[in-house]
Amino acid sequence: QVTLQESGPPLVKPTQTLTLTCTISGFSLNTDGIYVGWIRQPPGKALEWLALIFWDDDKRYSPSLRSRLTITKDTSKNQVVLRMTNMHPVDSATYFCGTGYTLASPRVTKYDYWGQGTLVTVSS
């Protein structure tokens, strides 16, 4: 059974850096074809894709947030970490991690499994 669990601080101050962790069980991040992405959702609003990492460490970022995002993985812990710098109140949202599998070329990424999400509020 595949499960994902997001963790991170519920509250960050403006200008601070947010660090979120997605802990995965049910498969290994080393498995060919696996990818994990981060998607956020401000309260009452739509989903917004942020970043993505593949099993071979290939990384993709949202162009509008690229300068503020870093995605990494720790295969020993089976975790994916997202860092977002210079947080603003507009970054307040529920942050989800999601995963799927692809060996297609070009790489295409839908999300078969999702974590429950973690709510982050940016406020002084």
Place this chain on the structure above:
Amino acid sequence: EIVLTQSPGTLSFSPGERATLSCRASQRLTSRYLAWYQQKPGQAPRLLIYGGSTRASGIPDRFSGSGSGTDFTLSISRLEPEDFAVYYCQQYGDSPQTFGQGTKLEIK
């Protein structure tokens, strides 16, 4: 960046009716890499359809997807009470992947 437009923002139906939801892309999708998700309050999205028309594992056959090019549709043949939720489309064949703004399906 491909913009996905879902309109209208809210649709009202009665249980048992057929619902059709629209997702229009700002440019032709290079392939049928279009997915649909269902989201209920306080929950994560759930994948319903991928590849434009393939149902994800465990999804009832009352859900179906169709379309190509710039126009895609999610149909729910006989609405059950648990189907009233928000639905999002996602294109994942062109970079960056993008989501639509969602359509809320509410009970009439």
